[in-house]
Amino acid sequence: MERIPEPELMKKKEQVISYDEADFSEGEVNLINQINHYLLKRNIFLSEKDLIVDLGCGPGNISEKLAVKWPNTEVVGIDGSKEMILRAERNKEISTNKKQFKNLRYICSDIKDIKLTNSFLNKKISLLVSNSLIHHITHLDDFFNTIRSLSCNITINFHKDLIRPLDEKSALELKAQCATKYNEILTNDFYASLRASYTLRELKDFILKNDLPSLDVFEDSDKYLIVYGNV
Numbered sequence: 001m002e003r004i005p006e007p008e009l010m011k012k013k014e015q016v017i018s019y020d021e022a023d024f025s026e027g028e029v030n031l032i033n034q035i036n037h038y039l040l041k042r043n044i045f046l047s048e049k050d051l052i053v054d055l056g057c058g059p060g061n062i063s064e065k066l067a068v069k070w071p072n073t074e075v076v077g078i079d080g081s082k083e084m085i086l087r088a089e090r091n092k093e094i095s096t097n098k099k100q101f102k103n104l105r106y107i108c109s110d111i112k113d114i115k116l117t118n119s120f121l122n123k124k125i126s127l128l129v130s131n132s133l134i135h136h137i138t139h140l141d142d143f144f145n146t147i148r149s150l151s152c153n154i155t156i157n158f159h160k161d162l163i164r165p166l167d168e169k170s171a172l173e174l175k176a177q178c179a180t181k182y183n184e185i186l187t188n189d190f191y192a193s194l195r196a197s198y199t200l201r202e203l204k205d206f207i208l209k210n211d212l213p214s215l216d217v218f219e220d221s222d223k224y225l226i227v228y229g230n231v
């Protein structure tokens with residue numbers, strides 16, 4: 001199936017509310033466990049000197065879980081949509097245990113415009129994460145240039161996203177499954193995301209052509225892919 005890009009930023013209020021109100025917690029917990037597994041494999045134990053950055057953080061679902069899992073680190077969530085960042089700030093504010101998010105901050109910025117001089121990013125990034133972001137990015141160059149510019153020798157990259165289905169029929173089947181759990185706005189967004197996603201081959205080819213030998217791309221079930229390693 002040919003790739004059909006979708007708008008990068010999720011700006012519409014109803015879209016943001018639908019996304020925020022949906023329960024994706026099972027996949028999110030799984031993601032945190034996966035990151036933990038890869039860090040432990042490398043004998044990495046994150047502490048107060050470490051900075052975690054969550055790109056395309058949306059309403060903060062993953063950023064919050066990172067902040068709780070690694071409470072001594074500093075966690076920064078970044079999103080280019082003001083509506084999403086407002087939602088993320090609100091979620092942090094209304095949390096029953098605000099204290100657990102004292103290490104969590106948000107920045108509203110397009111990932112293409114993040115400046116390392118930003119005072120929020122006052123340390124080297126130890127862990128650079130994204131979930132469901134890559135498919136939003138129109139040109140893969142923009143995603144990889146960003147992670148290249150934010151990473152240093154200690155940065156572990158872990159980016160998870162959807163895999164584009166083989167054909168329209170498979171995409172429609174996944175859309176129908178989504179409709180049994182989520183509302184129409186979210187279902188339509190999910191379908192647009194599936195069509196905008198990249199294939200494993202496209203990402204592998206990009207990494208090969210752009211001399212990123214320490215970065216690996218692999219399937220995580222038949223629905224997701226993971227970009228993992230150093231740049």
Ligand SMILES: C[S@@+](CC[C@H](N)C(=O)[O-])C[C@H]1O[C@@H](n2cnc3c(N)ncnc32)[C@H](O)[C@@H]1O
Binds near residue numbers: 008011056078084111
């Ligand atoms: C599908 S949501 C995922 C949110 C979050 N990572 C999660 O897993 O719940 C994708 C997010 O990426 C943001 N995004 C897309 N393109 C972006 C860009 N170029 N710069 C910053 N944020 C971007 C969107 O605004 C949206 O909030």
